[in-house]
Amino acid sequence: DVKVTQSSRYLVKRTGEKVFLECVQDMDHENMFWYRQDPGLGLRLIYFSYDVKMKEKGDIPEGYSVSREKKERFSLILESASTNQTSMYLCASSLPIGQPSSYEQYFGPGTRLTVT
Amino acid sequence: AQKITQTQPGMFVQEKEAVTLDCTYDTSDPSYGLFWYKQPSSGEMIFLIYQGSYDQQNATEGRYSLNFQKARKSANLVISASQLGDSAMYFCAMRERSGGSYIPTFGRGTSLIVHP
Numbered sequence: 001d002v003k004v005t006q007s008s009r010y011l012v013k014r015t016g017e018k019v020f021l022e023c024v025q026d027m028d029h030e031n032m033f034w035y036r037q038d039p040g041l042g043l044r045l046i047y048f049s050y051d052v053k054m055k056e057k058g059d060i061p062e063g064y065s066v067s068r069e070k071k072e073r074f075s076l077i078l079e080s081a082s083t084n085q086t087s088m089y090l091c092a093s094s095l096p097i098g099q100p101s102s103y104e105q106y107f108g109p110g111t112r113l114t115v116t
Numbered sequence: 117a118q119k120i121t122q123t124q125p126g127m128f129v130q131e132k133e134a135v136t137l138d139c140t141y142d143t144s145d146p147s148y149g150l151f152w153y154k155q156p157s158s159g160e161m162i163f164l165i166y167q168g169s170y171d172q173q174n175a176t177e178g179r180y181s182l183n184f185q186k187a188r189k190s191a192n193l194v195i196s197a198s199q200l201g202d203s204a205m206y207f208c209a210m211r212e213r214s215g216g217s218y219i220p221t222f223g224r225g226t227s228l229i230v231h232p
C-alpha cells in the first residue's frame with residue numbers, strides 16, 4: 001500500500017514564526033503536491049514537484065515555499081506565518097505521466113495548522 | 117473562471133436510492149482527465165473513479181459511475197444504492213497538461229448526507 005505521511009496532524013504557531021510542514025511518501029513517486037483546503041473553497045494547489053530539486057508554482061504560492069532534496073520528501077515552508085494561513089494542508093503524491101494509474105493521487109492525512 | 121464547477125454545496129438522499137453529484141469543467145487541453153474523490157469526516161481523501169478525455173465508455177467502479185458528456189463538458193458522479201457510509205464531501209477534479217506535467221484542479225466540493 002502506498003503511504004503518504006505528514007509530520008503533524010495538528011499544529012499551532014504564532015504569527016511571524018517560520019513553519020515547516022513535512023511530507024514523506026514510500027512508493028518512489030516522482031510527483032508530489034501540496035494543497036490547502038478551506039471550507040467552501042475545496043483544495044487549492046500551492047506547489048508541486050515532479051522531480052528532486054524541481055518545483056512549480058500552483059494556484060496560490062504566495063507566502064509559501066517548498067523544498068525537495070530527496071525523492072521521498074517534500075516540505076512546505078511558511079517563511080513568516082500569518083493568520084490567513086490557518087488551514088488544512090494536504091500532501092499528495094503520484095506516478096509520472098505515462099505510467100499506469102498515474103492519474104491517481106495518494107493523499108496524506110493532512111495537517112491542521114492554526115496561526116494565532 | 118473556475119475550471120471545475122460543482123453547483124451543489126449540499127445534497128440529501130434516502131438510503132438505497134441513487135444520487136447524482138454534478139460537475140462541469142472547462143479546459144482547452146484535448147488530453148485531460150476527470151476524477152472524483154470522497155472525503156469522509158475523518159479527513160482522508162479516497163480516490164473513487166477516473167475518466168480520460170478519450171475514453172469512449174463511461175467509467176464505472178462498483179456502485180460509482182461517471183456520466184461523462186464531453187460536448188456538455190460535464191462529468192457527473194452517480195452513486196447507486198446509497199449507503200449511510202456514503203455520507204461525506206465529494207470532490208470533482210480535472211487534470212490537464214501544463215508544460216511537462218499534468219496539473220490537477222479540484223472543485224469546491226459537494227456535501228452528501230444519506231438519510232436512513
